[in-house]
Amino acid sequence: MASERPDVLVLGGGFAGLACAAALAEGGRRVLVLEKKPRLGGRAYSFGDPGVGEVDNGQHLFMACYRATRRFLKTIGTEDRLEIFPDVAVDYAESGGGRDRLDCPSWLPAPWHLAVGLLRLRGVPARDKAALLGFDQALKAMKKGPVPDGVERLTVREWLTGLGISRTFQTRFFDPAAIGILNETPERASAAGFVQALREMFFGGASGSRFALARVGLSELYTDAARAFVEARGGRVISTAKAAGLIAADGRVRGVVTDMGSRFEAEHVVSTLPPWDLKKLDLPAALRGPWEDLSPAPIVGATLKLDRPVMSERFIGLLGTETHWVFNKTRIQGLTGSGQVISVVISGAHAQVGRSPDAILAAMTRDLSACLPDFAKAKVSAAKLVKEPFATLSPVPGAEAKRPEPGSGMPGFSFAGDWTRTGLPATIESACASAFAAASRLTKGSGTK
Ligand SMILES: Cc1cc2nc3c(=O)[nH]c(=O)nc-3n(C[C@H](O)[C@H](O)[C@H](O)COP(=O)(O)OP(=O)(O)OC[C@H]3O[C@@H](n4cnc5c(N)ncnc54)[C@H](O)[C@@H]3O)c2cc1C
Structure with a gap:
């Protein structure tokens, strides 16, 4: 294959x-x-750290309704490395040790299982929960198809407030969900991505709203198996090969040139590069467009090795703190040995990403000590902090219209990647859905062949 001209050249080796x-x-x-x-x-990768062990670049939460992701993992033979939980439940902890729980009965059909879960939340007054009726109607009206422009232009905060959802209800359920899904605060994120995710959870079947986590480091979940799968079918994966531009002639993309001057020709190029990387390439004018204005949102995360267990749950949402989520890596990955390994996440971390690692770790330690009484007694024997300034597409109002359709582009070239307009927030599922959409348009000949 090495010297043979490929049919398709894929740019980018992520999901x-x-x-x-x-x-x-x-x-x-x-x-x-x-x-x-x-x-x-x-x-989405993992690496070995001398202090903490195998570390993800940031904790990734999956859902059972990640159909494209599961199809990909099944294809390459690693779907069993993802653990899908039997129940739909989220535990919350707040400063002072208060607890709450979203507990959705799995025997009820969607969306009733979620509705009952929300009604059971202890920290939200019963009178506030009446607003769920209007929320349900609003979501049902947008069950399918593009989210209306009028909603896309609103922030999550504006949309929820307009539906009469009280600030307490927003703070205790909707805000953590929005920040987790969209990687932006409700004040910055457009309601569109939230609607896209919520309708999957509410109307996609009760089993689809179950959470899932990788039992192994992220790289072990898919990278080697995908490479082996592609290579076993005559394909090739070359790393340390940075595309610098597209080769185009007669209105058609014909290949890629790297920063070292190597030329690779192919019948078709599919780019999965994020917009901030793709726009730096030498591109034909026909591919330039509003997508170049799309910007990233950061995440900071830390993996901490502790001398004792501080939580028994798989993961906990922290309410009213700078830190958003804490995951029990020992339980999720079945780690042995004394103590506990946890991973801690701050999403939409615009304020934190420029701070020193020590300052971020201090803020996380303060929040964990306030919310988890056992953490205050624990000794942190090792910590690894990862800042991801370009973690996800920032889904601010106006961004949705700038996302090109997966599989669109020009003759010989297709856009793909989590940031393309898959009808989903820019997540792993969006990345995999974009990949299948681009591949299928090519196979069926309906794309920009
Ligand atoms: C810390 C963190 C936490 C996250 N949490 C979640 C979560 O809980 N759930 C979830 O679903 N999603 C989560 N995400 C988002 C998820 O990781 C992304 O949506 C997904 O990995 C994007 O995959 P992709 O293949 O579209 O893009 P990428 O993974 O960015 O792949 C693009 C690839 O292109 C390569 N590349 C760039 N420029 C060039 C070039 N010039 N030439 C060749 N190659 C190039 C890059 O190195 C990269 O490997 C999180 C992301 C981060 C960073």
Whole structure:
């Protein structure tokens, strides 16, 4: 294959690039993946840390309704490395040790299981819960298709307040959900992405709203298996190969040139590069567009090794703190040994990403000590902080219209990646859905062949 011209050249070796390459290879196409970094995995990878052990670049939460992601993992033979929980439940902790729980009966059909879960929340007064009726109607009216422009222009905060959801209800359920899903605060995020995610959870079947987590480090979940799958079908994956521009002639993209001057020609190029990387390439004018204005939102996360267990749950949402989520890696990954390994997440971390690691760890320690009484007694024996300034697409009002359709582009070229307009927030599921959409448009010949 090395000297053979590939049918399709896929740019980027993250979830989207590898899912697209696997789908095309499965369909009999000769695929070449070019990845600029020495490792695969893009924005979802893991690495060994001398102090803490195997560390994800940031904790990733999956859902059972991640259909494209599960299809990809099934194709490459690693779906069993994802643990899907039997119940739909989220525990919350707040300063002073107060607790709450979203507990949705799994025997009820959607959306009733979630409705009952919300009605059971202890920290939200009963009178506030009456607003769920209006919320349910508003969501039902947007059950399918594009989210109306009028809603897209609103922030999550404006949309929820307009539906009569009290600030207490927002703070105790909607805000943590929005920040977790959209990686932006409710004041910054457009309501569109929230609606897209909520309708999957509320109307996509009760089993779809179950959470899932990787039992292994993120890289072990998919990167090596995807590479092996592609290579076993005559494809090739080259890392440390940074695309610098597209080769175009006669109104058609014909290949890619790297920053080292290597030229790779192919019948078609699928780019899964995030917009902030793709726009730096030498591109034909036809591909330039409003998508170049899309901007990223940061996440900061830390993995901490503790001398004792501080939580028994798989994960807990922290209410009213700078830190948003804490995950029990010992339980999730079945780690042995004394003590406990936890991972801590601050999403939409615009304020934190410029701070020193010590300052961020101090803020996390303060929040964990306030919310988890056992943490205050624990000794942190090792900590690894990862800042991801370019974690996800920032889904501010106006962003949705700038996301190109997956599989669109120009003759010889397709856009893909989590940030393309899949009808989902820019998540792993969006990355995989974009990959299958681009691959299928190519296979069916309905794309920009
Ligand atoms: C800390 C963190 C936490 C997250 N949490 C969640 C979560 O809980 N749930 C969830 O669903 N999603 C989460 N996400 C988002 C998720 O990681 C992304 O949506 C997904 O990984 C994007 O995949 P992708 O393939 O579209 O893009 P990427 O992973 O960015 O892949 C693009 C690839 O292109 C490569 N590349 C860039 N430029 C070039 C070039 N010039 N030439 C060649 N290659 C190039 C990059 O190195 C990269 O490998 C999180 C992200 C982060 C960072």
